[in-house]
């Protein structure tokens with residue numbers, strides 16, 4: 001169905017990911033007339049699931065909720081969608097420099113070596129001490145970061161010009177000591193970038209606003225996270241979400257906005273919310289144009305590199321052997337595997353990731369060659385049974401035109417203390433100032449948990465409140 005150009009709305013929302021859907025839900029609940037324009041032929045963006053050949057429902061995008069993801073938990077309660085605790089019972093595996101080490105998990109992330117009890121890993125004392133020292137140095141830096149105004153952090157400019165790799169090298173040359181930082185950059189929930197692609201200020205900021213220590217992978221959604229986006233869209237009045245409508249231009253007049261799609265249709269509204277990943281804003285022409293600092297910020301905010309792998313098995317055989325499915329290491333393809341199945345063990349699913357630059361380089365290999373590497377890495381963590389899944393699903397986010405990478409965007413070195421500072425709105429952080437009647441949503445602009453579902457919800461709620469004021 002095409003929307004009618006003759007039927008203006010109060011607020012036009014661009015993007016039917018979680019953030020845009022939440023904004024639309026809030027506005028509609030206030031009695032405002034909303035239309036959501038979505039470029040893809042499906043809703044959900046990075047919140048999407050699929051059914052595999054063997055019948056398992058798996059999340060191709062985000063899946064976990066966190067211990068302090070209160071908005072996401074409250075949303076599921078409101079929708080009467082159940083959740084279950086992630087399976088962390090039993091030992092995990094650290095695969096380091098070709099050796100597989102079985103170890104129990106630590107109580108606290110801050111006391112761990114990447115979740116594991118350090119002393120159970122049978123690693124040289126000197127290397128463990130250097131690893132601990134570097135983790136403590138990062139924690140000290142995180143404690144100093146000004147979350148809303150990272151550019152006001154002590155020594156901000158120097159920290160923003162120093163890459164994570166350079167900062168780590170100033171402390172130690174031991175490869176093990178650098179592993180937790182590299183892992184946080186590539187595979188941590190704010191990640192997808194290489195340690196040489198961003199500044200230590202950016203990494204410290206991610207840990208100040210979205211701390212790995214607060215267990216962001218604590219629980220999973222019964223059914224699938226993708227089902228949440230489907231449900232949110234279903235709850236909106238029929239015709240609210242228009243699929244296959246890529247927005248290419250937003251014009252502003254004294255009393256409203258015209259939102260124009262790639263097929264030349266124009267939808268009038270009193271205000272607009274743009275809820276797309278930051279680099280995708282560059283694909284939209286704004287009249288009047290965005291301030292130069294905002295554009296410069298977007299040009300320095302690439303998406304991370306990320307391919308998600310879902311391996312579905314007949315049984316959770318690792319659980320039967322006393323393992324929890326948490327595999328971490330410096331294998332050539334997979335740096336993380338995690339049990340993503342429910343307590344009853346069916347479907348039996350290991351989720352894993354090819355992250356950072358290797359998402360691009362391995363992504364360029366012939367499919368069968370990449371598949372063999374993935375299976376070999378799964379077997380290295382979990383034994384030969386892991387190389388024989390019922391289904392092996394690969395989702396490359398860098399090849400998705402309207403996302404362009406994952407989990408989220410990051411800032412190039414020097415950007416926080418220059419263009420991000422100049423572009424920032426009253427709330428500071430990663431949120432640029434509203435552009436007249438155009439407001440920004442999408443997880444990346446959230447003050448807390450940017451890059452996560454939780455941040456997508458908060459950003460959607462905040463943009464809805466601001467856009468409603470302009471629309472009334």
Ligand SMILES: Cc1cc2nc3c(=O)[nH]c(=O)nc-3n(C[C@H](O)[C@H](O)[C@H](O)COP(=O)(O)OP(=O)(O)OC[C@H]3O[C@@H](n4cnc5c(N)ncnc54)[C@H](O)[C@@H]3O)c2cc1C
Nearest residue numbers: 015017018019039045046062063064247406442443451453
């Ligand atoms: C592999 C992977 C694993 C993840 N794991 C987790 C996790 O476990 N837990 C967690 O909390 N988070 C996780 N995340 C992050 C989480 O999925 C995102 O933070 C969240 O879904 C982002 O929602 P959003 O609405 O901000 O953006 P998106 O989901 O990207 O939605 C933006 C929408 O805008 C549309 N769009 C883009 N350009 C245009 C245009 N010009 N016109 C119209 N529409 C447009 C897109 O098609 C898309 O539908 C993960 C993400 C990925 C990819």
